[in-house]
Amino acid sequence: xxxxxxxxxxxxxxxxxxxxxxxxxxxxxxxxxxxxxxxxxxxxxxxxxxxxxxxxxxxxxxxxxxxxxxxx
Numbered sequence: 001x002x003x004x005x006x007x008x009x010x011x012x013x014x015x016x017x018x019x020x021x022x023x024x025x026x027x028x029x030x031x032x033x034x035x036x037x038x039x040x041x042x043x044x045x046x047x048x049x050x051x052x053x054x055x056x057x058x059x060x061x062x063x064x065x066x067x068x069x070x071x072x
Contacts, residue, residue: 009056013063025060028053 013021032053038044 013060028057
């Protein structure tokens with residue numbers, strides 16, 4: 001991901017509601033699981049997707065954590 005795409009993704013996460021953010025994280029985790037499953041059974045074209053999905057999940061969790069700290 002380029003820096004512009006990363007910043008756009010962070011901005012998108014920051015403006016999501018709590019429910020939407022949880023749904024987005026669930027979808028990212030599902031994508032990660034299916035990618036792992038495909039990697040074990042078949043050839044994956046782009047192995048960099050593992051790292052990208054992990055980082056996107058971490059970004060979402062970071063936004064959630066920041067919101068909880070902000071509320072306290």
